[in-house]
Amino acid sequence: MIPYGKQDINQQDIAAVIAVLQSDFLTQGPQVPLFEAALMQHTGAEHAVVCNSATSALHLACLALELGTGDWLWTTPITFVASANCGLYCGAQVDLVDIDPATYNLCPKALEQKLIIAKAQNKLPKVVVPVHLCGQSCDMVAIHALSLQYGFKIIEDAAHAIGGEYQGKPIGGGDYSDITIFSFHPVKIVTTAEGGAALTNQQALADKMALLRSHGITRDKALMGPVAGFDMDGQGDWYYQQVALGFNYRMTELQAALGVSQMQRLTQFVVERRRLALRYNQLLADLPLTLPVQLGQTNSAWHLYVVGLQLEEGGFFQKKQLSKKLVFSQLRTLGIGVHVHYIPVHTQPYYQAMGFTVGDYPVAESYYQQALSLPLFHGMTDVQQDEVVAALHDVLVDHELESSVRRTGI
Structure with a gap:
């Protein structure tokens, strides 16, 4: 059987993973920031937060944009269900926008018509998730212009699109969106076995996603607060605080090392x-x-x-x-x-x-x-x-x- 898609793993990739297995860190070590740096270098984005899946990254992106109960997320009907489910995870309502008949991407004209109706009904979306189907970017200039007019945030679902370009620049640079999501599933262009990433140019969004990626736990004293009846002065370097309700969406060192190697190709x-x-x-x-x-x-x-x-x-x-x-x-x-x-x-x-x-x-x-x-x-x-x-x-x-x-x- 000739498959519709498959990973391409070479000896360099294998050696990178073996090196991690022989190292001191299997998780939360140096490879994760190295992989994030490789993604930033390729795209030009200022921040990258890698996760255990693109679905996790979509969820974190929605939470960072404070999507919640009473809000709307709009996306395209032609996508994997994760592009819509991420809104439901946050308690938001989901609606869809029909596609362009030529490119099969979310249609800006259909989006504009739906926005006009939604404004009259006071049901405008808080977040719109255009999906770059097959690896081709949506018309982000048009979608971004509508976001400025109607006040919604944009998450680019670029699960198919790492290595693609829009207006001569790598997809993921964030010129026309708040956050961009990549996927590293085995059939994707670059793989980490399973994995995803959220890229942004906004420090606050990156910090929020990084915090929620790991249980909402921090060792940053600037984020910590006093605890009633607890001796804060007696706490040493071991001390941490949970300051938000987060998740275990971390990427392992094994996955990140494979990603670092794959990015070279x-x-x-x-x-x-x-x-x-x-x-x-x-x-x-x-x-x-x-x-x-x-x-x-x-x-x-x-x-x-x-x-x-x-x-x-x-x-x-x-x-x-x-x-x-x-x-x-x-x-x-x-x-x-x-x-x-x-x-x-x-x-x-x-x-x-x-x-x-x-x-x-x-x-x-x-x-x-x-x-x-x-x-x-x-x-x-x-x-x-x-x-x-x-x-x-x-x-x-x-x-x-x-x-x-x-x-x-x-």
Whole structure:
């Protein structure tokens, strides 16, 4: 099976992790700040707080922005559910904004129309979470302009986008947002096995996230206060205080060391992904597929390569009696690990129980009916990519599954 995505681990990565295993620190040692420094150096952000997952980082970001009961968080329906769940963790209400039909990112025009209505209803969002789907930045200039007009904070969900660029600058620099989130899951561009990070240019937000990342505990005397009936003068260097209700969202030294090593190859990872994406564009040009659209001011990191099956009424797929389900299953049978990113958030049973219904976000639903993620990962060979393309030709055009199975030996 050619997977849709996979990690790329080399001997340098392995050696970095082994060195930590042989060191004095497996957690809360020197590797975590080194990894944070590497992220800041790459993006230009002033602060980085690494965590055990991007979901944890999203939660911390919401808490740092003081999202809570009575507030609203808005995001896109085409994302992993964590982009919306982070608002629920804080007791806030969640709403969604439909996507741009070309880029599949949160649509600024739809956002503006929804904001106009929300202002009239006194239901403006406190936080908006645009998601850089597949690694391409949203239109952050437009979204940021709306934030200034309507007073909301911005968390960029850049889980797909480390190594990508917007307006010639690395995604994560924070020019148009309060906090940016990265993910280091194994299928992401850089991996720490599991992990995430929150980047910001605001010291207060960084301090709050760092505090909440580790139980709300501090040894900083400036943050401590007196304790009634307790001899503060008698406390030594061992002393700490819990000054907030935090979490154990820390990243281990093992994860951070792997991240430090992986960051040294980030440019190499992204350059190769872009080469493969361009090659897909060329090889798939004659198939009945909608290929990814890239905006002029963006340079995608290409975490995913998503095509659209052109399923319009009376079109190619109906004439061939092909459905998305059939195409997906036949490609899987041929050893092509296609996937779908994502099932719209508002169609999930948990969100349906909150009042969302099918039909709420028609552009997102249309995208989902057509979307198919093709294999794309660092280390993918041209031969493997040719196999993916050949299988697509067989299933979509020739529609000869049995001959394809014989030809590939699967």
